[in-house]
Amino acid sequence: MENIVRKIQSELDSLSSRQREELLNKLRVEIDDIDRKLVELLNERTRRAVLIGRLKKALGQPTYSPEREKEIANKIKQYRTDPLTGESLIRIYERIIDESRSIQKQDASRVEKLKINVTEKAKFSKLLSKREFIIVSSVFIAVIVLLYSTFFTANHHTKNFSGKFDIHFGETVSQIAKRLHDDGAIPGETNFKIAAFIYGAEKNIRAARYKIPDGLSYLDLLDLFMYGKGDFVREVKIFNGVTLNWIASHLRTAISMDSTNFIKTANDRQFLDSIGVKQNSAEGYMLPKKYYIYDNSSAQEVIGIFYSSFKIFFDDRLKKRVDSLGMTVHQVLTLASIIQGESNKKEEMPIISAVYYNRLQLGMMLQADPTVQFIIPGKWRRLLNKDLNINSPYNTYKYSGLPPGPINNPGKDAVLAALYPDDNNYLYFVADSSGGHKFAETYSEHLRNVKEYRKWINSQRKN
Numbered sequence: 313m314e315n316i317v318r319k320i321q322s323e324l325d326s327l328s329s330r331q332r333e334e335l336l337n338k339l340r341v342e343i344d345d346i347d348r349k350l351v352e353l354l355n356e357r358t359r360r361a362v363l364i365g366r367l368k369k370a371l372g373q374p375t376y377s378p379e380r381e382k383e384i385a386n387k388i389k390q391y392r393t394d395p396l397t398g399e400s401l402i403r404i405y406e407r408i409i410d411e412s413r414s415i416q417k418q419d420a421s422r423v424e425k426l427k428i429n430v431t432e433k434a435k436f437s438k439l440l441s442k443r444e445f446i447i448v449s450s451v452f453i454a455v456i457v458l459l460y461s462t463f464f465t466a467n468h469h470t471k472n473f474s475g476k477f478d479i480h481f482g483e484t485v486s487q488i489a490k491r492l493h494d495d496g497a498i499p500g501e502t503n504f505k506i507a508a509f510i511y512g513a514e515k516n517i518r519a520a521r522y523k524i525p526d527g528l529s530y531l532d533l534l535d536l537f538m539y540g541k542g543d544f545v546r547e548v549k550i551f552n553g554v555t556l557n558w559i560a561s562h563l564r565t566a567i568s569m570d571s572t573n574f575i576k577t578a579n580d581r582q583f584l585d586s587i588g589v590k591q592n593s594a595e596g597y598m599l600p601k602k603y604y605i606y607d608n609s610s611a612q613e614v615i616g617i618f619y620s621s622f623k624i625f626f627d628d629r630l631k632k633r634v635d636s637l638g639m640t641v642h643q644v645l646t647l648a649s650i651i652q653g654e655s656n657k658k659e660e661m662p663i664i665s666a667v668y669y670n671r672l673q674l675g676m677m678l679q680a681d682p683t684v685q686f687i688i689p690g691k692w693r694r695l696l697n698k699d700l701n702i703n704s705p706y707n708t709y710k711y712s713g714l715p716p717g718p719i720n721n722p723g724k725d726a727v728l729a730a731l732y733p734d735d736n737n738y739l740y741f742v743a744d745s746s747g748g749h750k751f752a753e754t755y756s757e758h759l760r761n762v763k764e765y766r767k768w769i770n771s772q773r774k775n
Contacts, residue, residue: 361412466527470496543607552723553652577611596645596718649718652726653682661729678708686719
């Protein structure tokens with residue numbers, strides 16, 4: 313265990329602050345995916361535990377079995393690997409087993425309450441005459457027939473129904489019933505809502521995209537929504553400053569997206585024109601935020617979702633600001649992506665924005681490191697002098713003005729900084745020891761800041 317800790321610390325020490333942030337975001341995404349899979353597996357385990365409890369009761373066996381729990385404990389120890397200790401693994405499984413036993417007891421209690429007392433039935437029958445008993449029985453049978461014909465008989469789609477139906481997070485049964493009826497999947501809203509109430513389905517319907525076969529009864533339909541197959545809604549987080557390649561890789565893990573097809577679609581001019589992105593690439597137009605997206609969604613649908621959020625954010629007020637700057641939306645996003653690449657500190661972004669505006673006004677090259685990182689294949693690394701000579705229109709050490717387009721997908725703060733720069737005369741900046749930057753109006757002042765930063769870097773290497 314100590315060896316693993318030392319190895320992790322050694323690897324972390326070799327990373328820059330930006331690399332650590334990128335690694336942190338990547339690990340968070342991976343943990344979110346692991347948690348999702350854990351919950352799915354725990355759900356499956358719990359269902360089987362409830363079934364085992366019922367089988368034990370039917371066989372007259374006790375629910376609690378110390379020998380079985382010891383057997384489980386001995387088995388799971390064999391699966392342990394570092395850094396998880398045997399003791400911590402046992403504690404986790406003890407909690408899982410305790411919860412399983414509790415759920416088994418709750419299930420047994422519900423089943424017990426549903427049992428009909430035969431003696432009470434006999435007493436009830438003595439309260440009625442033969443004629444009254446026949447009338448009550450007839451009414452009861454009529455109600456059963458009516459319920460069966462209403463809830464168990466097949467419903468057929470109208471011609472307008474596509475066969476697919478999306479249930480969104482937080483939707484009520486009434487909202488779902490209305491949309492099902494409006495889409496032509498069911499003949500009536502009320503019967504669906506009654507069936508959902510009787511079935512206890514109100515809180516158990518899952519947000520997902522379903523394929524609804526023709527001819528399902530209301531109860532079959534509810535079974536599909538509660539237990540059947542579907543493309544479930546997943547939480548997808550797009551972080552500030554990530555590229556299309558990062559998004560594609562993330563979507564492959566999060567919703568089983570074909571990452572190659574995503575990249576191809578994000579650079580398909582004909583498709584981008586159709587949704588309003590009048591550029592050769594969607595880079596810069598995918599607004600970072602938290603999304604809820606269905607498994608196996610198409611690349612076109614997902615890109616459309618991202619761009620729709622961008623359009624909502626970039627409203628008429630911001631468009632008027634773009635016009636007042638004498639720029640285009642594309643140019644603003646390009647500058648915002650460079651600002652995002654330079655810093656994740658919100659308070660620094662308007663200052664960095666002003667530096668670049670000042671340099672553009674004076675005809676100076678931007679000399680922005682993130683633009684060079686963008687054209688270097690592979691992961692982020694420290695730039696070399698030869699990198700600054702790469703012949704690319706994105707290389708702002710070689711070509712003046714803004715690059716052809718955004719180098720990442722900037723967050724809202726970076727976009728606002730590009731639209732509302734600080735009022736200053738700075739022309740230079742360099743990283744400092746606190747994770748931020750030091751700014752300078754003159755080159756000589758900038759060189760002193762660079763010297764100070766390099767001195768700090770060397771001291772860190774010695775330590």
